[in-house]
Amino acid sequence: MLDEALVGDVLRRARQGGADFAELYVERWRRRALRVLSGEVKEATSGLEYGAGLRLFYGTEVVYAYTNDLSPQGLLEVAETLVQLKGQAGQVDALGRGGLDFRKAVAQGLHAPQVPFTAKDKRYRLERLREAEAGASVGPQIKQVQTNLMEWEQEVLVATSEGTWAEDRRVRTRLYVTAIAQDENGMQTGVMGPGLSVGLELFDRYPPAEVGRRAGLQALTNLRAKPAPAGTMPVVIGNGFGGVIFHEALGHLLETTSVAKKASVLSDKLGEKVASDCVTYIDDGTTPHGWGSQEFDDEGRPTERTVLIENGVLKSYMVDRLGSLLTGYRPTGSGRRQDYTFAPTSRMRNTFIAPGTTPKEKLFEGIEYGLYAADMGGGQVRPGSGEYNFAVKEGYIIRRGRIEEPVRGAMLVGKGPESIQKIVAVSDDLEMGPGMCGSLSGSLPVEVGQPHLLISEIVVGGQA
Amino acid sequence: MTFEEARDYLLQKARALGLEAEVLATHTRELTIQAHGGKVEEITQAAQGGVGVRVVVEGKTGYAYTEERTPAALDWVLQEAHENALLQSETGGFLPAGGTLGQHDLLGEGLSAPLEQKRQAALSLEASLRADPRVRQVQMTRYSENETQATLGSTQGVSGAFRNGYALLLTSAVMGEGSSLKQGYEFDLAKEFHALEPGRTAQQFLHHTGRLLGARPLKTGRYKAYFEPKAFAQLLGMMGWFLLSAKNVLEGKSLLAGRVGQKIASEIFTLVDDPTLPDGLASRPFDAEGTAARRTVFIEKGILRTFAHNSETARKMGVENTGHAARSYKGVLGIAPSNLFVEPGAGVQMDSGIVVTDLMGLHAGANPISGEFSLQALGLKVEGGEVAYPVENFTVAGNFLELLTRITALGSELEWNPMMGIVGSPMVEVAELSFAGA
Numbered sequence: 029m030l031d032e033a034l035v036g037d038v039l040r041r042a043r044q045g046g047a048d049f050a051e052l053y054v055e056r057w058r059r060r061a062l063r064v065l066s067g068e069v070k071e072a073t074s075g076l077e078y079g080a081g082l083r084l085f086y087g088t089e090v091v092y093a094y095t096n097d098l099s100p101q102g103l104l105e106v107a108e109t110l111v112q113l114k115g116q117a118g119q120v121d122a123l124g125r126g127g128l129d130f131r132k133a134v135a136q137g138l139h140a141p142q143v144p145f146t147a148k149d150k151r152y153r154l155e156r157l158r159e160a161e162a163g164a165s166v167g168p169q170i171k172q173v174q175t176n177l178m179e180w181e182q183e184v185l186v187a188t189s190e191g192t193w194a195e196d197r198r199v200r201t202r203l204y205v206t207a208i209a210q211d212e213n214g215m216q217t218g219v220m221g222p223g224l225s226v227g228l229e230l231f232d233r234y235p236p237a238e239v240g241r242r243a244g245l246q247a248l249t250n251l252r253a254k255p256a257p258a259g260t261m262p263v264v265i266g267n268g269f270g271g272v273i274f275h276e277a278l279g280h281l282l283e284t285t286s287v288a289k290k291a292s293v294l295s296d297k298l299g300e301k302v303a304s305d306c307v308t309y310i311d312d313g314t315t316p317h318g319w320g321s322q323e324f325d326d327e328g329r330p331t332e333r334t335v336l337i338e339n340g341v342l343k344s345y346m347v348d349r350l351g352s353l354l355t356g357y358r359p360t361g362s363g364r365r366q367d368y369t370f371a372p373t374s375r376m377r378n379t380f381i382a383p384g385t386t387p388k389e390k391l392f393e394g395i396e397y398g399l400y401a402a403d404m405g406g407g408q409v410r411p412g413s414g415e416y417n418f419a420v421k422e423g424y425i426i427r428r429g430r431i432e433e434p435v436r437g438a439m440l441v442g443k444g445p446e447s448i449q450k451i452v453a454v455s456d457d458l459e460m461g462p463g464m465c466g467s468l469s470g471s472l473p474v475e476v477g478q479p480h481l482l483i484s485e486i487v488v489g490g491q492a
Numbered sequence: 493m494t495f496e497e498a499r500d501y502l503l504q505k506a507r508a509l510g511l512e513a514e515v516l517a518t519h520t521r522e523l524t525i526q527a528h529g530g531k532v533e534e535i536t537q538a539a540q541g542g543v544g545v546r547v548v549v550e551g552k553t554g555y556a557y558t559e560e561r562t563p564a565a566l567d568w569v570l571q572e573a574h575e576n577a578l579l580q581s582e583t584g585g586f587l588p589a590g591g592t593l594g595q596h597d598l599l600g601e602g603l604s605a606p607l608e609q610k611r612q613a614a615l616s617l618e619a620s621l622r623a624d625p626r627v628r629q630v631q632m633t634r635y636s637e638n639e640t641q642a643t644l645g646s647t648q649g650v651s652g653a654f655r656n657g658y659a660l661l662l663t664s665a666v667m668g669e670g671s672s673l674k675q676g677y678e679f680d681l682a683k684e685f686h687a688l689e690p691g692r693t694a695q696q697f698l699h700h701t702g703r704l705l706g707a708r709p710l711k712t713g714r715y716k717a718y719f720e721p722k723a724f725a726q727l728l729g730m731m732g733w734f735l736l737s738a739k740n741v742l743e744g745k746s747l748l749a750g751r752v753g754q755k756i757a758s759e760i761f762t763l764v765d766d767p768t769l770p771d772g773l774a775s776r777p778f779d780a781e782g783t784a785a786r787r788t789v790f791i792e793k794g795i796l797r798t799f800a801h802n803s804e805t806a807r808k809m810g811v812e813n814t815g816h817a818a819r820s821y822k823g824v825l826g827i828a829p830s831n832l833f834v835e836p837g838a839g840v841q842m843d844s845g846i847v848v849t850d851l852m853g854l855h856a857g858a859n860p861i862s863g864e865f866s867l868q869a870l871g872l873k874v875e876g877g878e879v880a881y882p883v884e885n886f887t888v889a890g891n892f893l894e895l896l897t898r899i900t901a902l903g904s905e906l907e908w909n910p911m912m913g914i915v916g917s918p919m920v921e922v923a924e925l926s927f928a929g930a
Binding site: 056058060062068069071072073074075076077078079091092093094095096097098102106109110112113114149150151154369 | 525534535536537538539540541542554555556557558559560565568569572573575576577578579580581582607822824
C-alpha cells in the first residue's frame with residue numbers, strides 16, 4: 029500500500045528521538061451496510077477508510093499517533109510531532125538499527141473469499157435479505173423483522189524498525205436477523221447473526237431463509253416462555269454462542285493487558301490448575317474463514333493457535349508486543365486493534381472450549397431440576413474479581429433429565445474462575461458463533477464457542 | 493488531492509453523470525496530553541478527515557464516504573452513493589439550492605502555543621490538585637485541543653468553508669475527609685489556549701467537589717429544586733433537544749408534536765440557539781447543508797415557537813428551515829444544535845430546598861420519549877436561605893415538560909457546559925420535585 033522507501037524513512041525518522049522501536053500500521057477498509065425493515069431499505073451506506081498509525085516504544089513507554097494524510101509530508105510530519113512531543117528522551121540513534129532490510133511476508137489467502145463482493149450487485153443482496161425476512165415470518169405473532177448485511181474488506185500493512193513487513197487482506201461478511209413477536213402478553217425478540225471471513229458465499233453456508241426461520245422461532249419461543257425461576261441450580265449451557273460466558277469471564281482475564289498489571293485474578297498462575305480436568309480452552313487465530321481469523325495480527329506477527337488451558341492447567345496467556353516486554357512471555361500473535369485510530373493490545377481471536385467425550389444427552393441425565401441455557405445474550409464482567417452476569421436469550425427448565433417449558437429473563441451470575449472449576453462434563457458438539465468484542469483497542473470481530481457443557485451449580489437470577 | 497480539490501472533482505463528475513450531489517469534507521486535528529503522577533503519561537496526536545457524499549436520484553437519497561482522496565477512491569464513492577440511492581424505497585429527497593457562503597476562520601491563532609506550554613498546563617493542573625491534602629487520588633488530568641475545518645459544496649450552487657476549534661482542560665479526582673469520599677470532575681473550555689488557567693480549574697474542582705464531603709442522607713420527600721447550570725444543561729442537552737428535533741417530531745417520538753404556538757413552559761423561560769455568537773464554542777457560519785446561520789428562539793416566554801429543522805424536515809412539515817442540519821462525513825443527514833442556551837433571568841433567592849449540583853446516568857435514567865426522568869444526583873441542602881450541608885444517595889425524578897412549567901426563577905449568569913452538546917444555562921429554580929433518598 030505504501031512505498032518501501034517512504035516506510036523506511038518514516039520509521040527511521042520516528043526513531044531519531046531515541047525510541048527503541050517504531051511501528052507503522054497502514055490500512056484501507058471498504059465497508060458496506062444494508063438494513064431492511066419490513067421489506068423496505070432503511071439504510072444503505074458505503075465507506076472507504078484509509079489511515080496510518082505510528083507507534084513508538086521507549087522501553088515500555090508507548091506513544092501513538094494516527095493520520096489519514098498518507099502523503100510523504102503527512103507521514104513524516106506525524107513522525108516529527110511524536111518525536112517532539114516525547115522530547116529527546118533517550119540516545120539519539122541517527123542510523124537506526126534495522127528498519128531498512130524488510131523481511132516481507134504476504135498473506136497466503138487462507139481465508140480468501142470465494143464469491144467476491146464485486147461478483148453480485150446490490151439488488152442480489154436485497155433479495156437475500158428479503159428471503160431472510162420471509163423465513164423469519166413463522167407465525168402471525170411475528171410483527172416486525174429487521175435484516176442487516178455487513179461487508180468488510182480490509183487491507184493492512186505493518187512495518188517495524190525491526191524489519192517486519194506484513195501485508196494482510198481480510199474480508200468479512202455478516203448477516204443479522206432480528207424478529208419481533210408480539211401477543212396480548214407482550215413483545216419478545218429472536219435473533220440470529222452468522223458471520224465468517226468469507227465473501228457472499230456466506231449465503232450458501234447459511235441460507236438466509238433458514239437464518240430468518242431460526243430468529244423467528246426463537247422470538248416465538250420467548251413469547252410463550254414463562255418468567256425464569258431464581259436460585260442455585262445445575263445449568264447446561266448450549267453450544268456455539270454459549271461460549272460468550274467464558275470469553276468474558278475467562279478469556280479477558282488471560283490477556284496480557286490485564287495480566288501484566290496484575291489486574292487479573294489469573295495473573296502469575298502458569299502451570300497451575302485453574303479449571304476442572306475436562307476443560308481445555310483454546311484461542312485460535314488460524315481457523316479457516318473464522319470470523320476472528322486473520323493471517324497476521326495487527327503487529328505484523330503470524331497468528332497462531334494458542335492453547336490457553338489444557339485439561340484444567342493454565343498453559344499460556346494471550347500476548348502482544350507490549351505484554352511480552354512487560355511479562356517476558358512469548359508473543360502469541362494476539363496484538364489487535366479496531367482500526368488505525370487505536371494502538372493494538374492483546375485480544376482474543378476465535379476462543380473456545382475444546383470438545384469432550386460426553387454425548388450431549390448424557391449431560392441432562394441425572395439433573396433433577398435445572399436450567400438449559402440454549403442461547404446466550406450479552407453480559408458484563410469485572411476482570412479484577414472475575415464477577416460476571418449474563419442474560420439467557422433462550423432458556424428451558426430441565427426436570428428429571430428432560431428439557432421442558434421455555435423460560436425468559438434468566439440471568440446467570442457468578443465468578444469466572446469459580447465457574448470453570450465447576451464444569452463437570454463437556455460434550456462433543458463444538459460450535460462457534462460470531463460476535464463483536466469491545467475493549468481498550470476498540471471493537472473487534474471474534475468467535476466464541478464451546479460444546480454443550482454442564483456446570484454443577486450456578487446462581488440463576490430470575491423473577492419467579 | 494486537497495479537500496477542496498476532492499470536492500470540486502466530485503461535483504464535476506456528478507454533473508457529468510447528471511446526478512444531484514452534495515459534498516461535505518471535514519478535517520480534524522486533535523492533540524491530547526495526559527498527565528499522571530507528575531509525568532506525561534500519554535500523548536495522542538491525531539489527524540483525521542474524509543469526504544462524505546449525498547446524492548439524489550429520482551427523488552431517492554444515497555450516501556457514501558471516503559478517507560482516501562484519489563480519483564479512484566472518489567469515483568468509487570460516487571458510484572456507491574448512486575447505487576445506494578437506487579435501493580431506497582422512499583422518494584421525495586432533494587438537495588437545497590444555495591449560493592456562495594465564503595471562507596470563515598472562527599478559530600484564528602488560538603491554539604498556536606508551544607507544545608511545552610501545553611504539556612505544562614496538564615502537569616500543573618495535576619500538581620495543583622495534589623497540593624490539597626483532601627485530594628486522595630487524581631485519576632485523570634488532560635489537556636486536549638481540537639481544530640476542525642469543514643468544506644461544503646453542491647451541484648445546486650452551495651459552496652463554503654469554515655474552521656473552528658477549542659482547547660480543553662479536564663480532570664477527574666477523588667477527595668476525602670474522614671470516611672467520606674467523593675469523586676468529581678472539572679473542565680475548562682475555551683477557544684484560546686491562553687484563556688485556560690490550570691490553577692483556576694483546580695480551585696474550581698476543589699470547591700465543587702470539596703463542598704460535597706461529609707454528605708448526609710436525604711430524607712425522601714418533595715423539595716424545591718435549585719439546578720446548578722451544569723446539572724440543568726445536561727438535562728436540557730439530552731431531553732430538551734430530543735423534544736425539539738423535527739426529525740423526532742416526524743417519527744412520532746416527541747411529546748411536543750402539534751404544540752407550536754402553545755404555552756409549554758413557565759413564562760420566564762426562553763430557550764435560544766445562536767450559531768452566530770462571536771465566542772460560541774459551537775458557532776458556525778452555515779449548517780451542514782449550507783443554510784446560513786441565524787439565531788432561533790425555540791421557546792419564547794414559555795411559548796413554543798418552532799422545532800429545529802433541516803431542509804428535509806422543514807419541507808415535510810411545510811415550515812421555514814431553521815438551519816439545524818448536521819452531518820459528519822461518515823453519517824447521514826440529521827439535526828443538531830449549535831450554542832443552545834436558556835436566557836438568564838433576574839436571579840435566584842434561595843430559601844429552602846435542594847441545590848442539584850450534578851446528575852448521573854442520563855442515558856439510562858432519562859427517557860426523552862416519555863419525558864420521564866429518575867436520576868442519581870449530588871447536591872446541597874438549603875435551609876433558611878443558606879446552604880446547610882451536602883446530601884447524597886438520592887435520586888431526583890419528574891417529567892421534563894412538567895418541570896419546564898414549574899420554573900419559578902432563573903439565575904442572572906450564564907454558564908456553558910460541553911457534556912451534551914454546547915449548552916448554556918443559568919441556575920434554574922423549580923417549584924417542587926420529588927426526591928427519593930433515605
